[in-house]
Amino acid sequence: MKKQIIYICTLLLLFAAGSQAQNNFSQKLRQHNIDFELKASFSIGGTSPLPLPEEIRSIESYNPTLSLSLGAQVTKWFNEKWGLSSGISFDTKAMKTKAEVKNYRMELRDGGGLIKGNWTGMVQTTVNNSYFTIPVMAAYRLSSIWSLRMGPYIAFLMDENFSGYVYDGYLREGDPTGPKRIFTGDATASYDFSDNLRNLQWGLQFGGSWKVNRHFRLNGDLQWGMNDIFHSDFNTITFNMYNVYLNIGFGYIF
């Protein structure tokens, strides 16, 4: 969390410095048909296998948690309709889930070592990853109020957490024919796959904006991750997982 605050402060400082001579700045931007926007939004979504694999039997709870995204977006308009959008944002992709699984590959650790096996029962997962995201998108004006944008993005992992615990179930150590370890009541064991997360993500971003007035816009941007969030040599989770998050918030246009 500390790291995240530092990133956000850095971004804010940069913007504050950049907007010193704001009036002048706005005029110049307008002359060149450029929109410069500072964006802040809430992020809701999931880090999830798509579609859900057969190991997952039910989702018992889902909490998007309070995660924020802050960024700057620049759009150069080539004509009345078309333009090119890019920028940088600091996104937090977070969620908490509880799911019931059957025969789910697991690596439990909390001492110096780990045990592997197949887990049947409940799994709690906490995801809290922060990325610097750089999209490059085509922008299209539907009207003077509505605009759309779409294109690829790359994201760099800055701060990672993919962890959780298992409870209320049993582990077959090694494989499904191994000894059975039953967890009842308060018994839990933790897992942490944070170190197995891939540093570079890419995906597609789809966005739309609704202009409230000259300076304020409401924004919605869906970021759909196209590569597995884990390193390819990480085999414990037998299926790919993707970041799919929607940022909803507002922007200030200079």
Next chain:
Amino acid sequence: MKKFYIILCLIATTISSCIKDEAPNAEADIVSCTLKEDVLKRPPIIENNKISLMVNKETDLSSLTPIFELTPGATINPPSNESNNFIIPQVYTVTSEDGKWKKEYTIYVTKDKETITHYTFDTYTSKEESGRHYHIIQETDDFGAITMEWASGNSGFVTAAGMDGLADDPTLFPTYSGEDGRDGRCAKMVTRKPKSGFVSIFAPIAAGNLFIGTFGEEVDITKPAVATHFGEGNIFPYYPLSIEGYYKYKAGPKWTVKNPQNGTDYENTTDTWDIYGVFYDAAQMYIDTQKSYLDGYNVLTSPYIVMIARLPRAERKEASEWTPFYIPFKKFEGGTPLDIEKLKRGDYNLAIVMSSSEEGAIFNGAENSTLCVDDVELKFSEDF
């Protein structure tokens, strides 16, 4: 904004509505096993790769018909409800419903009155679980055939060894076969201290133990002492007199207790060894409780105990050289009175239990307490 809701709903539906059909089961367990001939003397003992059946002494072992219950969808070969020759142990293979996993079970059928009473601890076999090997100490006859296997909590320690990242070395387990016996090899028990959080909450120490009985393969990690099934399967139709043998012992330096805040959970502040014998009414216990074994919680207190052999604490001293011990069986006050007819009929089981930490069953003890045992004899009388 409407559009965003539509997109949001789309995501929500994509993620929640596509729970796939349940996959076929991957497990391949024998859940229960009975004999069609109705000759079982005790409930079957089912372990992860082994089933032990104790039958009446008149039984013809050459043709018995086991009936199995398996993990739903699994299949077994040779099939259930088909007779087989159990003069020698037979191997059965269970295949999981999804066809990807196979597990072999060896089924041993023994008659009562085949009790072993002289223990040399001279042989062992290594068993691998989750990439780590541990010893199973065995007794053999003059021809080298295995006559019994000692049970221990080693299988339960595999989880702790994995979590703590221990090397693959059987001598890092709580119980192993030592080279430096009084005569040949000996049984070595060392109290270990798992470091991993979730293991140590429920089992902060793992005392070395060796006992007659079985170790439950299905371990509820919140109640680990339930897994030691003392006396299970060991019918003893004689009058036990004493347990005699040789030991060496060194207590570990630092005594720890599981619940230090709970003063009633421990009595002592130093560690010592324990060897005891328990003779109990397994048949009556089975009728009343559907269990025919004692566990870590009731092995010294169960009302089904008929006789007990245990030394007072003051007599269980440290010893750096092989030292003889003599532990006589005595009537258990508050237990079941001796009934000679029941004894002759084979209603009673006998357990011998050894531990490197006296309070190991309630997870109090000192790390590195080490007990070595060799050349043990269970003395008994046949004329009563």
